[in-house]
Every structure is written in structure tokens, then in C-alpha cells.
Amino acid sequence: MEIKQKGCVVTGAGSGIGRGIALALADAGASGIIIADVQLERAEAVCVEIEAKGGVARPFRCDVRQSQSVERLADFAWDTLGHVEILCNNAGVIATGPGFDTTDEDLRWQFEVNVYGVFNGCRVFGRRFLSNGTKAWICNTASHHAVGTPTAGVATYVATKHAVLGFADAFRLEYGESIGFSVLCPGIINTELWDAGRNRPEELGNAFKGSEQNHAALEAYGMSPEFVGNLVAQGIKTEEFFIWTHPYSIELIEKRYLEGVESIRRQWPDGPLPIHKRTPGKV
Ligand SMILES: NC(=O)c1ccc[n+]([C@@H]2O[C@H](COP(=O)([O-])OP(=O)(O)OC[C@H]3O[C@@H](n4cnc5c(N)ncnc54)[C@H](O)[C@@H]3O)[C@@H](O)[C@H]2O)c1
Known part of the structure; x- marks a missing residue:
């Protein structure tokens, strides 16, 4: 689908892959982009970057775990941009460690952000896209873990990413006439994902910091999130269902x-x- 002149919303766009997607959508000629994140100040900084290169971007604090928060995001997006045709459900978090050591809180936190969050975005924006009657596109950030790449230490995260593929597979059968779907399946990308714990809410165990070892691996092998953003823009333009970042997948x-x-x-x-x-x- 053509991106030029489209209104776009990207969740988790204050950092990493979401920021990369937002910058690429701006470069591709989007009429405006809503930068949604729980970290408002990071979202504001991304808006400044986009506006500096001549794009239109507005920040919005949204917690994708809450459907009401996603409804407010959609209201804001339509009020601000006038029209919305592209949604990237990208916000995601990870907790690592041996599977049986996973706490109830970490299980809930990952499923609430990665699964409920993506579902909330699809349902809230999907209903509005259907009633608008214009062709729309939803890109959900999963992972190469969505197609079955067993990795010790991330059992519950991997399970959430399988769910993201599950939704999109069914949604494209149900709504494919009106809404196109993509599933982004990144390998290792150099972002702040290992520090996802910075956003873990109080009721789910408070913030935590990622391990130095994981950080070092990301810096050594991680692809640049800006490069990933361009792959996403390209994948939306060419209407790809799966968008891959690493051919070794x-x-x-x-x-x-x-x-x-x-x-x-x-x-x-x-x-x-x-x-x-x-x-x-x-x-
Ligand atoms: N980095 C990788 O190697 C990699 C690989 C595969 C998939 N992914 C996926 O890419 C997506 C983006 O992650 P990233 O690597 O850019 O990490 P990141 O931590 O740099 O960015 C994630 C963003 O999501 C936001 N966020 C967290 N919880 C939120 C919530 N409840 N509501 C709204 N926003 C929230 C964070 O504030 C942050 O800005 C995630 O879905 C992640 O699972 C990342």
C-alpha cells in the first residue's frame, strides 16, 4: 500500500524499532505520524527528529495494555491527523531467565504488552478502519520467534510472539478485503529491548535493568533499527505478509x-x- 499522504500511528515508537519505523514512514511521505509510547518524553524526542526533517509528528502517551488507552490514542490520531490508514503495533517487552523461574507478574506483563497490546490495537483501529471504508494496513511486530525458533531463557516471550502471528493469520482471512496485515519478524536488532524492564509497572514488580552480557551481544550483532524501519516501509508498500530482517531465518x-x-x-x-x-x- 502506498504510504504517501497516509496518516500513521506507531506504538512503542519512543525507542528502537518503533522509532525506526516512524522515521521511515516520514521519509516515505506519510502526512502525519502519531508517536505512541508509555515514555512520553521519548515520544516527544522522536517527534522533534521527524519535524526536523520536514515531517509531521505528534506524541501521545498510551499504555497498549489498556484498551481504553488505545481508544484514546485512536481518538487523538483521528482528531489530530484527520485520517488514519496505517497502524504499526510495535510496543513489546521481554523478561528473561529459566522458564520455571518466571514470576506470575512477568508472565502477565509480557502477555499484557505483547499480546493484549497488539490485540487491542488491531481491534480498536480495525473496527474504525472497517467503518471508514478506506483501505488500511496493520503491521504487527512479532519476532523471528513467531515461527518457531526455540531459544532457552525466553520461553514466555517466545510464546507471546507466536500469539502475534496467530492473530494476524486469522485477521487477514477475516478482514483482508479491507485491511492488509503484515507481521514483522526481526532477528537481533540493536535497541533497548533488554532494558524493557525500565517500563515494568509497579503492580507487576517495578523496573529492572537488563544484563550487561545481553547488552554486549546486541551491540555486537544487532542490526540498526533505522534499517529495520526502512524494511517495514518497503514491506507495507509491496504488501508483504511476513517482513524479515535476517535471511538466516x-x-x-x-x-x-x-x-x-x-x-x-x-x-x-x-x-x-x-x-x-x-x-x-x-x-
Ligand atoms: N530488539 C530486538 O532484537 C527484537 C527482535 C525481535 C522482536 N523485537 C520486538 O520489537 C518491538 C520493539 O522493541 P525494541 O527492540 O525496539 O525495544 P525498545 O525497548 O527499544 O522499544 C520498545 C518501546 O515500547 C515501549 N513500551 C513498552 N511497554 C509499553 C506499553 N505498555 N505501551 C506502550 N509502549 C510501551 C517502550 O517504552 C519502548 O519505547 C517489540 O515488540 C519487541 O518484542 C525486538
């Missing part, structure tokens, strides 16, 4: 799906059952 996908294919062949060596392909127990 192909090995992870092949391994994952081959395991599925091979195990079906092993368990059902004669191939599909002739009558009830989906209900073998009934044969």
Missing part, C-alpha cells in the same frame, strides 16, 4: 517445519487417510 523455518513434516510421515507412513483427512480417530 530461513534455516530456522525450514528446520521447524521439516520436523513437523517428517514426524507426520513417520507416524502416518501411508499418507493422508482416504475419507476423514482431519479426524483419523473416526476411521
Whole structure:
């Protein structure tokens, strides 16, 4: 979908990938961009950057965990820009450590931001897009973890990213005539994600800082978030469902799906059952 003259909203745009997406949308000629984040001062700083290069951007404090907050964001976006056609549900957080050590609070925090947050954005903006009747686009930031790339230490984060793919897969079947969907599947990007704990709310255990080791890895291997932003703008223009940042993801996908294919062949060596392909127990 063409980005020129479109009204855009990006969540989690005060930092990292969201900031990169917002800058790229501005470069692609968006008529205006709402920079939504829980960190208002960071959102304001990104607006200053965009305005300095001739774009139009306005900050808005939004906690994507709360559907009312996302409704207020949508009201603000339409009131400010006059029209909105592109939403990037990008805000996300991570908590690391052995899976069984995950606290209830960290489980809730990650699911509330990464899953409820993306769902809230899709539902609130999706309903308005449908009633507007103009073609719209929603890009949800997942991860290469969305397609099955098992990694020790991030079990619950990975589970949230599978959910993001799950929504988008069904939504494009249900609403694809009116709304296009993309799923951004980044590998390692040099952002402040390991310090996501800076935003952990009081009721879910307060802020925490990421490990030095994780920071070092990001700095050594992480792709620039501005580069990712350009990939997203390109992916929206060319109407890609999956947007990848790291070609090596192909090995992870092949391994994952081959395991599925091979195990079906092993368990059902004669191939599909002739009558009830989906209900073998009934044969
Ligand atoms: N950095 C990576 O290697 C990587 C890889 C794959 C996927 N991702 C995903 O990319 C997205 C962006 O993360 P990032 O790497 O740019 O990290 P980041 O921490 O730099 O940016 C995340 C932004 O989200 C905001 N945020 C956090 N909770 C929020 C909430 N409840 N409501 C609104 N905003 C909130 C933060 O304030 C921050 O500005 C996340 O969904 C993350 O899971 C990142």
C-alpha cells in the first residue's frame, strides 16, 4: 500500500524499532505520524527528529495494555491527523531467565504488552478502519520467534510472539478485503529491548535493568533499527505478509517445519487417510 499522504500511528515508537519505523514512514511521505509510547518524553524526542526533517509528528502517551488507552490514542490520531490508514503495533517487552523461574507478574506483563497490546490495537483501529471504508494496513511486530525458533531463557516471550502471528493469520482471512496485515519478524536488532524492564509497572514488580552480557551481544550483532524501519516501509508498500530482517531465518523455518513434516510421515507412513483427512480417530 502506498504510504504517501497516509496518516500513521506507531506504538512503542519512543525507542528502537518503533522509532525506526516512524522515521521511515516520514521519509516515505506519510502526512502525519502519531508517536505512541508509555515514555512520553521519548515520544516527544522522536517527534522533534521527524519535524526536523520536514515531517509531521505528534506524541501521545498510551499504555497498549489498556484498551481504553488505545481508544484514546485512536481518538487523538483521528482528531489530530484527520485520517488514519496505517497502524504499526510495535510496543513489546521481554523478561528473561529459566522458564520455571518466571514470576506470575512477568508472565502477565509480557502477555499484557505483547499480546493484549497488539490485540487491542488491531481491534480498536480495525473496527474504525472497517467503518471508514478506506483501505488500511496493520503491521504487527512479532519476532523471528513467531515461527518457531526455540531459544532457552525466553520461553514466555517466545510464546507471546507466536500469539502475534496467530492473530494476524486469522485477521487477514477475516478482514483482508479491507485491511492488509503484515507481521514483522526481526532477528537481533540493536535497541533497548533488554532494558524493557525500565517500563515494568509497579503492580507487576517495578523496573529492572537488563544484563550487561545481553547488552554486549546486541551491540555486537544487532542490526540498526533505522534499517529495520526502512524494511517495514518497503514491506507495507509491496504488501508483504511476513517482513524479515535476517535471511538466516530461513534455516530456522525450514528446520521447524521439516520436523513437523517428517514426524507426520513417520507416524502416518501411508499418507493422508482416504475419507476423514482431519479426524483419523473416526476411521
Ligand atoms: N530488539 C530486538 O532484537 C527484537 C527482535 C525481535 C522482536 N523485537 C520486538 O520489537 C518491538 C520493539 O522493541 P525494541 O527492540 O525496539 O525495544 P525498545 O525497548 O527499544 O522499544 C520498545 C518501546 O515500547 C515501549 N513500551 C513498552 N511497554 C509499553 C506499553 N505498555 N505501551 C506502550 N509502549 C510501551 C517502550 O517504552 C519502548 O519505547 C517489540 O515488540 C519487541 O518484542 C525486538
